[in-house]
Amino acid sequence: MNIFYPRTFSTDWEHFVVDRLERCVDTRRLLGFAGALNTELALPIIVDKASLEFPLGINTSFDQLRERIRRATDRAAELLREYDLDLFTAAAHPVEKFFCGAHVHVGTLLDETAGLRLENSLLEYAPAFAALAANSPVAYGMYLEFKSYRVHRHALGNIRPGMPRDPRTSQRIWGDDLGPKLNMTPTFEVRIIDCASSRQLLAELATFTAAFVHSRGNHLVEEPSPEDYLEYLINRWTAARDGMQATFRRRGKPLPAAEMVDEMLDGCAEELRALGISRAGLPIVNAMAQKRVCQADMVIPLAERYPDPYLLAGAYGKMLRHWEWFEEFLDGSPPLEPLPMLSNEDILTEHLKLIGEGTHLYGTREAMNFPPPAADAARAKLASAGRITEEFSLERGLTLSRITGGML
Amino acid sequence: MEAILGKITGVVARGGDRFAISLTPACLLPERAAAPEWLRGAVLTVEREAPDQRELGGPGDSFVLTPDESARWLQPLTVTPEISYGKIPPKLEIRLAWWPVDPPPGVTVRVGRRRVEAIFARREGGYTAEVETDGLFSPRCKLPAAITVEFSGMAIHGAVLPIDEPFVTRLYLPGREIIRLENGWYGIDVVRRAGGAILAWREHGREIDHFAHPANRIGSELDMAGHRDRLREHWTTRERLAKAVPGSVRTWREEHLSRLRMKGRVDKILNTRVECALYDELPILLWRRIFETREFPSPKAGNPREPIDSVRSYGISMRGAWPAERGGDSGSRILCAFADQLVSLRDTQPGRRECCPDWRVEYGWMLVEHPDRRACGLYLFPPLPAPAMIFSTGTTNLILEPEWPMLPARAGDSFELPLALTMGECCGAAPAGAWVGCRTELPNGIRCAAIARLRDEKEGSAVFILGGERREVALQRRQLPDIGAVAWAVADFAGSGMDDPLEIAVAGIPQRRPA
Numbered sequence: 001m002n003i004f005y006p007r008t009f010s011t012d013w014e015h016f017v018v019d020r021l022e023r024c025v026d027t028r029r030l031l032g033f034a035g036a037l038n039t040e041l042a043l044p045i046i047v048d049k050a051s052l053e054f055p056l057g058i059n060t061s062f063d064q065l066r067e068r069i070r071r072a073t074d075r076a077a078e079l080l081r082e083y084d085l086d087l088f089t090a091a092a093h094p095v096e097k098f099f100c101g102a103h104v105h106v107g108t109l110l111d112e113t114a115g116l117r118l119e120n121s122l123l124e125y126a127p128a129f130a131a132l133a134a135n136s137p138v139a140y141g142m143y144l145e146f147k148s149y150r151v152h153r154h155a156l157g158n159i160r161p162g163m164p165r166d167p168r169t170s171q172r173i174w175g176d177d178l179g180p181k182l183n184m185t186p187t188f189e190v191r192i193i194d195c196a197s198s199r200q201l202l203a204e205l206a207t208f209t210a211a212f213v214h215s216r217g218n219h220l221v222e223e224p225s226p227e228d229y230l231e232y233l234i235n236r237w238t239a240a241r242d243g244m245q246a247t248f249r250r251r252g253k254p255l256p257a258a259e260m261v262d263e264m265l266d267g268c269a270e271e272l273r274a275l276g277i278s279r280a281g282l283p284i285v286n287a288m289a290q291k292r293v294c295q296a297d298m299v300i301p302l303a304e305r306y307p308d309p310y311l312l313a314g315a316y317g318k319m320l321r322h323w324e325w326f327e328e329f330l331d332g333s334p335p336l337e338p339l340p341m342l343s344n345e346d347i348l349t350e351h352l353k354l355i356g357e358g359t360h361l362y363g364t365r366e367a368m369n370f371p372p373p374a375a376d377a378a379r380a381k382l383a384s385a386g387r388i389t390e391e392f393s394l395e396r397g398l399t400l401s402r403i404t405g406g407m408l
Numbered sequence: 409m410e411a412i413l414g415k416i417t418g419v420v421a422r423g424g425d426r427f428a429i430s431l432t433p434a435c436l437l438p439e440r441a442a443a444p445e446w447l448r449g450a451v452l453t454v455e456r457e458a459p460d461q462r463e464l465g466g467p468g469d470s471f472v473l474t475p476d477e478s479a480r481w482l483q484p485l486t487v488t489p490e491i492s493y494g495k496i497p498p499k500l501e502i503r504l505a506w507w508p509v510d511p512p513p514g515v516t517v518r519v520g521r522r523r524v525e526a527i528f529a530r531r532e533g534g535y536t537a538e539v540e541t542d543g544l545f546s547p548r549c550k551l552p553a554a555i556t557v558e559f560s561g562m563a564i565h566g567a568v569l570p571i572d573e574p575f576v577t578r579l580y581l582p583g584r585e586i587i588r589l590e591n592g593w594y595g596i597d598v599v600r601r602a603g604g605a606i607l608a609w610r611e612h613g614r615e616i617d618h619f620a621h622p623a624n625r626i627g628s629e630l631d632m633a634g635h636r637d638r639l640r641e642h643w644t645t646r647e648r649l650a651k652a653v654p655g656s657v658r659t660w661r662e663e664h665l666s667r668l669r670m671k672g673r674v675d676k677i678l679n680t681r682v683e684c685a686l687y688d689e690l691p692i693l694l695w696r697r698i699f700e701t702r703e704f705p706s707p708k709a710g711n712p713r714e715p716i717d718s719v720r721s722y723g724i725s726m727r728g729a730w731p732a733e734r735g736g737d738s739g740s741r742i743l744c745a746f747a748d749q750l751v752s753l754r755d756t757q758p759g760r761r762e763c764c765p766d767w768r769v770e771y772g773w774m775l776v777e778h779p780d781r782r783a784c785g786l787y788l789f790p791p792l793p794a795p796a797m798i799f800s801t802g803t804t805n806l807i808l809e810p811e812w813p814m815l816p817a818r819a820g821d822s823f824e825l826p827l828a829l830t831m832g833e834c835c836g837a838a839p840a841g842a843w844v845g846c847r848t849e850l851p852n853g854i855r856c857a858a859i860a861r862l863r864d865e866k867e868g869s870a871v872f873i874l875g876g877e878r879r880e881v882a883l884q885r886r887q888l889p890d891i892g893a894v895a896w897a898v899a900d901f902a903g904s905g906m907d908d909p910l911e912i913a914v915a916g917i918p919q920r921r922p923a
Contacts, residue, residue, distance in 0.1 A: 020415065020434075020468070020470045021413060021434060021435055021440055021470065022413065022470050022472065023440065084468075141758055141759045141802060141803045142758070142759055142803075143803070153759075302463065308474065308624070308625055308626055309626075310411070310437050310438065310472050310626040311472050311474065311626070313472075314413075314465075314470060314471065314472040315458075315463040315464070316463075318462060318463050318464070318465045318469065319462055319463050321462075352736070353736065353756055353757070354756060354757060355736060355756065356736040356739065356741070356753070356754035356755045356756045357736075357741055357752040357753055357754035358751055358752055358753040358754065359754075359755070359756075359762075360762065360764070363755075363760070363762070393746070393747065393749075393767075394766075395746070395747075395764065395766040395767040395768075396746075396764050396766070396767050397764075401752065401754075402736045402737065402754075404737045404738075
């Protein structure tokens, strides 16, 4: 029996708001706009961490959500324009230390125990959502090494890698890539999704996410094996770096992100129908999978032409006013090649990259967030290959230093 | 560097992907400070290339210029030569890159009470005026001498600075006011911003600025590179000192020293002062930050009051930032001593912050090394209380920001942080101490120096090898107020040059070499 009933979904879409001095408007001032829109649109619009957040109500169909997205953002843009303000609809801002997401809430879920089991089963797919939604190749102090700095940097603690959980020994937590979130609305939340810059893409992405989660509503599994969990972490990192060009690992074998998305789209055909749409009705998501293109690929050329973050913020903000920017880009974009799957050596190299001299042990955990046995094994391999030395003191703990002589 | 943010008044296609954008200045980034008076109401035009015109925006939209594009409007007035050494230039060329009114008003050039008026003539997309200096300088004129150029309410300085003679002087250069301290080794620019901070540190010998800033990049210059102090009042460092601008600046010469003192207020409770001294003969700068608490606000009459109500907790930190060389194998690193060990810290990625509250930097020194560009800096401070080591990596820089313990302060209390800084081209470090070496040109050769912090105060020597010639010089010691002993040695080499390889060892601590 499927754990979702009745089938509903929504998205919490976060936006920066900028003025004509290119300042992000602060919470104090945003609260009034949230209140006005809340009243006018009958949607629980709020302010969250200096962003205007649009929870788009309880939806049962693609058309309903798409219409709400359009209505809410049309009115918001109109209201903000009266004050010379604009929405800055991106997952990160080049100058400000914030990230924005488009969390997808999938309902209706009353059984938290089942939700936790579903969380375990969906970890494998979270990187595919991250790849599809990647839209933060530039963030404060970070430029063009990752397609989603929001995912890579965990949105400053607001989306963290999930972990397998046994419902019998779990407490409610907040902020993981995905999981049940019954403390507010009875839904399963997929948080890993970057803020979309296209309204049409958001509607497609949220519907696809919901349909896929619905489709897994009767595939509840116990905790994934440690090997599967590691693959999830590796794939999550790869999705953040490469977006739709990522090649994931599945049981050690390469699986391009685009193929995984394709497989997921086919796997939820029935659930899409239940939400009033078919796979063919999601042209943007289909084209992204076909061309291996994500929104970050649209931002990269702009950021390359504007290496100064302030100049980029100005030009980027103006392009973001055009909701069809990504559709236009996607139409004109040639297909991108898949990038190679990370080898075991690549994984060690990524760990080594974070080790300089006197780097605290935990500095390397930032590489791929491996749990202790895997992180220690990577460290041991680097040490046995003569790449690093280890030093211990009671005051600093264990520190690592690279042995000069190049990368692996 | 600052740049203009303007509001677009028009966008005109110029063919291909090129567009001319007209705008009126709204503010200056990054602080969004008011644009200068002379830009009020002005319409500026820049050209940009854009494959998609939408990224430029339209009338009423904001538009950000680069620092290079902004320079002609933010610093329209320049004088050439800006700085002359030793000799009064026979002629000055005053250039006005832009002015809203054509023709612009006249310009006055003044040295002391002597003044000359000049008229601008249109030339090369701007205006120039030439001024003969014959009648401007008195025969008894002493250097350093400032040449003040006054034009329509703005004033900038050209300067004639002494050669081979230490000095301290205050200068208004285009876009910045500085206090320059110079000796034979360094030219150090101190600014009033951030309660008093070091913006530039030029090493004369190699003509490099240790605090060089990335070109054409918008941002606070002091955040990118330089030394400033920080005030902690809570869990985090609040940047109230960053906004303080000392109102009082005094410079003077003493025997063997150039001195600078700046005083100002942080807020109603806290005064701050920075005292700075550059030795004439040694490559070492003394820097002392002092805070003094004033009376605390009185409680409402009748309200109870305990002693704790007149107490605040304060801590001082420093922040040294340098352009970073990245890379785990060869990048910039920090060296210090801890528990009889030499500790090396080198981070590989931007955006990281390393701190360890339990780990105190011992023996009163920290060394920063940039191996690729052969640049290093040594900070000396009182061995006790020892600071907690904190460092971070910015987008383009390496930031050293040790924190000293916070202390309770009552009205009338003062607290301070004395530092000594030296910068150079080579260094050595060991648990026993650290040193930095540099050299400068003499009329007939090269002078080399090493400044060291050594745990062992026994007699010792420094060995200098320049171009194959070897000198062993006994180390001398000087007690720096509150900081402790510093060891130093100087050696002169006749007939050697700046290109000759230099090698130094101090008290047996060898020179560090690139891996």
